[in-house]
Structure formats: structure tokens, C-alpha cells
Amino acid sequence: MSEELMQQILSISFYGASLALILIGVYGVLTKKNLIKILLSLTIVDSGVNLLFVSLGYIMNGTAPIFSPAIMDGKIEVLKTAPMVDPVPQALVLTAIVIGLGVTAVGLALVIRLFRHHNTTNIDEIRNLKW
Amino acid sequence: MSVLTVLIVVLGAIFLVVGAWYVLTRKDLLVATIASSIISLILSVFFLILQAPDVALTEATVGVALTTIIFVVTIRNTKRMEE
Amino acid sequence: MKKIIIILLLAVIGYFLADIFFEIPFGEDSMVVSKEYLDKSPNDLHVANTVTSIVVNFRGFDTLGEVTVLFLASTAIGSILFRRRKVHTKLNPQRNAPHASRIVQISAKILFPLIVLLGAYVFIHGHLTPGGGFQGGVIIATGYLLLLVTYRKFSVSHSSLTWIEAIAGVTFAGIGVLGLILGKDFLENFLPVGTINNLFSGGIIGIIYVAVGFKVASELTGILDTMLSIKVDSEENEQN
Numbered sequence: 001m002s003e004e005l006m007q008q009i010l011s012i013s014f015y016g017a018s019l020a021l022i023l024i025g026v027y028g029v030l031t032k033k034n035l036i037k038i039l040l041s042l043t044i045v046d047s048g049v050n051l052l053f054v055s056l057g058y059i060m061n062g063t064a065p066i067f068s069p070a071i072m073d074g075k076i077e078v079l080k081t082a083p084m085v086d087p088v089p090q091a092l093v094l095t096a097i098v099i100g101l102g103v104t105a106v107g108l109a110l111v112i113r114l115f116r117h118h119n120t121t122n123i124d125e126i127r128n129l130k131w
Numbered sequence: 132m133s134v135l136t137v138l139i140v141v142l143g144a145i146f147l148v149v150g151a152w153y154v155l156t157r158k159d160l161l162v163a164t165i166a167s168s169i170i171s172l173i174l175s176v177f178f179l180i181l182q183a184p185d186v187a188l189t190e191a192t193v194g195v196a197l198t199t200i201i202f203v204v205t206i207r208n209t210k211r212m213e214e
Numbered sequence: 215m216k217k218i219i220i221i222l223l224l225a226v227i228g229y230f231l232a233d234i235f236f237e238i239p240f241g242e243d244s245m246v247v248s249k250e251y252l253d254k255s256p257n258d259l260h261v262a263n264t265v266t267s268i269v270v271n272f273r274g275f276d277t278l279g280e281v282t283v284l285f286l287a288s289t290a291i292g293s294i295l296f297r298r299r300k301v302h303t304k305l306n307p308q309r310n311a312p313h314a315s316r317i318v319q320i321s322a323k324i325l326f327p328l329i330v331l332l333g334a335y336v337f338i339h340g341h342l343t344p345g346g347g348f349q350g351g352v353i354i355a356t357g358y359l360l361l362l363v364t365y366r367k368f369s370v371s372h373s374s375l376t377w378i379e380a381i382a383g384v385t386f387a388g389i390g391v392l393g394l395i396l397g398k399d400f401l402e403n404f405l406p407v408g409t410i411n412n413l414f415s416g417g418i419i420g421i422i423y424v425a426v427g428f429k430v431a432s433e434l435t436g437i438l439d440t441m442l443s444i445k446v447d448s449e450e451n452e453q454n
Contacts, residue, residue, distance in 0.1 A: 011240030102287030
């Protein structure tokens with residue numbers, strides 16, 4: 001398989017998968033009635049965006065942005081043989097994943113509280129009941 | 132990148148899309164939660180292939196372990212089936 | 215009818231998003247700021263893992279905000295679920311849960327120290343190997359999760375968690391303010407940087423990541439303990 005074709009296939013796979021995850025997640029948020037299902041859809045959107053960010057920073061045949069030093073002529077030098085992938089999207093996604101966990105946890109705590117009040121997790125019924 | 136990696140990526144992308152659809156269509160919320168944790172697992176393999184080991188480690192611990200357990204606790208305290 | 219409208223809407227959004235995405239070439243070098251980071255991280259700061267140096271040093275303010283958001287999330291969960299816990303203070307939280315089997319109990323006892331050790335390794339070596347404060351903290355919280363789901367009687371003390379969290383947060387902010395006092399910027403490095411790939415290298419990065427590790431571990435353990443100790447009432451539990 002040639003390098004060009006490989007790059008095409010990888011591009012379609014990564015971008016297509018992240019696009020599909022985002023669209024499926026938004027579809028779930030808009031159509032589902034169950035609160036837990038809506039939060040699951042939100043985590044799917046989260047995953048899609050994270051995958052998109054990291055794949056934007058990738059460089060073909062690059063290595064992870066971690067340096068390995070080597071001793072040359074009694075002096076420590078940093079080896080740089082291959083190009084390194086972009087570290088900034090990785091740092092941003094690292095932040096986003098942990099924040100996503102916090103948001104999901106708060107949302108689920110609210111779901112538990114709503115269930116105690118209304119005894120249902122269906123948003124239509126909750127809307128009908130009022131407080 | 133070898134041919135095997137490309138094959139894994141294509142298969143993983145298909146699994147991701149099918150898994151996301153499965154999460155949305157299942158009526159049993161517990162099964163849907165487990166499916167979403169499998170999505171996270173595939174995603175962490177993807178991050179490793181994309182040379183992002185830090186992100187892969189975070190996704191593996193947060194997405195597979197903690198998010199799943201929080202959802203499971205919530206489902207235990209509410210209803211398991213979606214009507 | 216509603217579904218058709220939503221699918222049409224998503225088709226339009228998807229078309230334009232795809233149009234933008236596939237314009238961006240995959241796997242090509244398009245770095246602007248990162249070149250600076252990749253150059254400065256090993257040469258000026260002597261940090262092997264560039265992602266760590268970006269998270270803690272170049273974008274340290276961002277990380278302080280993130281830790282604050284996590285703290286707010288754990289506080290919010292505690293206050294949202296507070297009422298029911300106060301009513302049932304004297305009761306064992308997991309009264310309805312059956313005992314875990316003996317095999318699970320013994321293996322949890324054996325695995326717990328190893329998991330905590332792995333978490334500590336990950337956040338202490340954050341500037342040398344993949345990993346860091348967030349990952350290490352989450353791994354330690356997973357270890358506590360194992361104990362929480364295995365033993366009915368096990369529960370963590372929330373006051374000591376609050377203390378650990380407070381001390382770690384004050385350490386993080388205090389190091390930033392110390393930089394201001396010593397004539398540098400907020401969260402700028404003021405310690406000697408050492409040799410690359412040594413444990414004591416990178417100046418303040420190691421200290422901050424240890425603080426972040428403790429903070430994340432205590433916050434997530436608090437969240438898990440709060441959510442797992444919800445008492446399921448028998449009358450509310452009927453329809454399950």
C-alpha cells in the first residue's frame with residue numbers, strides 16, 4: 001500500500017469517525033426522552049470532539065512529544081530523529097476529558113434528585129408535572 | 132504506520148460508529164452504559180495510534196472506569212429500563 | 215415529523231462540518247505555536263514530556279482553572295445529594311447491597327496498595343513519562359472505588375479529604391504567588407531546572423503535579439463516596 005493511499009484511508013477513518021460520533025450524539029440529545037440517555041449522548045459528542053482534536057495534531061510517521069536524551073561526547077543532548085506530533089491539542093484534550101467527567105457527574109446527580117421528586121426520568125412527564 | 136495499523140484504524144472506526152448507534156437504540160440503559168465504555172476503550176487505542184499516550188491514559192482511566200461507574204450508580208438509583 | 219426535521223438539520227450541519235474537516239490535510243505539519251514549545255521544553259525547562267510542560271508551565275493558569283472546576287463539581291454533587299444523606303446519617307449507606315464474595319474481598323485487599331502505588335508513580339514521573347497529576351489522581355480514585363464497592367462498611371472520611379484537597383490547592387496557588395514575589399510571572403518557573411530526564415528536573419513542574427495528583431484523587435474519591443452512599447429507599451425502589 002502506498003503512503004498516499006494510507007494517508008487518504010486514515011484521514012477518512014479518523015475524520016469520518018469523529019464526525020459520525022458528533023452527529024449521532026447530537027441526534028440523541030435532540031430526540032431521546034430519557035435523561036440518562038441524553039447524558040450518554042453528551043458523552044458521545046465529547047468523545048467525538050476529543051478524537052477530532054487529537055487527529056488534527058497528528059503528523060505522518062511522527063513520534064509522541066516525549067524527548068529521550070542521549071549522551072554524546074560526555075554531554076547530554078536531546079535526540080530528535082523523527083518529527084514530533086503537535087503537543088498543544090493533546091494538552092487541551094487532557095483538560096477537556098477531566099472537565100467532561102465533572103460535568104457528567106453533576107448532571108447525573110441532578111438526574112437522581114429529579115427522580116426523587118417526580119419518580120421518573122422521562123423529560124416529557126417531568127415537564128407535565130411541574131414542581 | 133504499517134498496513135496492520137491502517138486495518139485496525141478502519142475496523143475501529145466502524146466499531147465506533149456502530150457502537151454509538153447501539154448506545155442510542157438500546158432500551159436497557161445498563162447495556163447502553165457498558166457499550167459506551169467500550170467506545171471509550173476503542174478511543175483510547177485510537178489515541179495511542181495517534182501518538183498521544185497522555186490522552187490515551189486519561190481516556191482509559193476516566194472513560195472506561197469512572198464515567199461507567201457513575202452511570203451505573205445513577206441507574207441503580209433510578210429506573211433501569213427506558214420507556 | 216420532528217425526526218425528519220432533526221435529520222435534515224443534522225444533514226446540513228454534517229455537510230458543512232465535513233466540508234471544513236476534509237479541507238484540513240491529515241498528517242501534515244501545520245504547527246505554529248507548538249514549534250516554540252517543542253524547542254523550549256527540552257532546552258530551557260529541561261522537561262522530557264512536552265505535554266506536561268505545556269499543561270503545567272506554559273498553560274499553567276488553564277490548569278488552575280480546571281482544578282477549580284473539578285472542585286466546584288465535587289462541591290456541587292455534595293450539595294445536590296446532601297439532604298438524603300443527612301437524614302440517614304446513622305444508617306450504613308450500602309445496607310441493601312449484598313456482601314462481595316471472599317475472593318473479591320481478598321483480591322481487593324491485595325490489589326489496592328498496588329493500584330495506589332501505580333497512581334503515585336504516574337504522577338511523580340509526570341514530567342518524564344506519559345501521565346501526570348490527573349491520570350495519577352484518577353488511578354488512585356479507582357483504587358478507592360474498588361474498596362468502596364467491595365466492603366460494605368468501608369467509607370472515606372470526608373473531613374480528611376477536604377484537608378488534603380485544601381492543602382494541595384493552596385500549594386498550587388502558593389507556588390504561583392511565590393513566583394510573583396520572587397519577581398517572575400504567576401506560575402513561572404523559579405527553581406533550578408536540573409538535568410533532563412532526571413527525577414529532579416523541570417523546576418516547579420514536579421511539585422505542582424504532585425499537588426494536582428493529591429487534589430484530583432481526593433476530589434474524585436469524594437464524588438464516588440457521595441454517589442455510592444446514596445440510600446435507596448424501599449418505597450422509591452419498588453418499581454425497579
